[in-house]
Amino acid sequence: RTVYVNGEYLPETEAKVSIFDRGFLMADGVYEVTSVLDGKLIDFDGHAKRLERSLRELDMAAPITMEELLEVHRELVRLNGIEEGMIYLQITRGAPEDRDFAFPDPAKVPSTIVLFTQNKPGLANSPAAAKGLKVISIEDIRWGRRDIKTVQLLYPSMGKMMAKKAGCDDAWMVEDGFVTEGTSNNAYIVKDGKIITRQLSNDILHGITRAAVLKFAEEAQMVVEERPFTIAEAQAADEAFITSASTFVMPVVEIDGTALGDGTPGPVSKRLREIYLEESRKAAI
């Protein structure tokens, strides 16, 4: 696989990052994941804008312009022959000579940028979408700036492991009695045709897929209500689903052992997945 690191395209075995990199030592970094369908980028502009926001919120310099970044994405897709898959991008506050909590002077320490691809043939035709996911609920003990897409992914990883151990696919996190989001996705329920999902705030990541799906839902005259919901409300809902760049719209069929409806993906989730795939393919660049 060819990867990109600090301005160079290299075989993955030759790409190197310093052991003093603050991404490694302190999780002082941000990331993005953009999906690829038909060899084209889905919602690149949305991901680039969120990346700029994450960098700004953390006072981190962008080592590249968004135009150049688009070129790097396209070049990696080409070099690795990706038809369906993902492009991961990570920017950290670089590698100062000494380990120190204080941020280094950006004029002296350039940020580190790394991009790599993951080839996922069949991503859009995933069997999981036909079956639906089982989720458990866990407490949300993450920090208070979940709107910034940082590389602090330890708790989400632990959440996935807790789900796996329980024989499930993912975990929905709960804070003060209300669902925030999934470990790596936004969470939704559907009741009497109405789509309910938590409103944007610092409590959740502002999903790029979420923004697109809510827009498509409204264009299709579906009713969307942005408010928090509880696990009990979700268990009594007609359907549920998640969204993320790597899963698109993915039905959820069971929450903490309670099947939703007849335990198979619901019509609203299925329709939204179809609309999302069709529309985002059309708009891909």
Ligand code: PMP
């Ligand atoms: N919430 C969290 C915590 C995530 O990690 C992700 C995916 N990275 C999302 C939501 C979904 O965001 P997007 O639709 O931009 O992939």
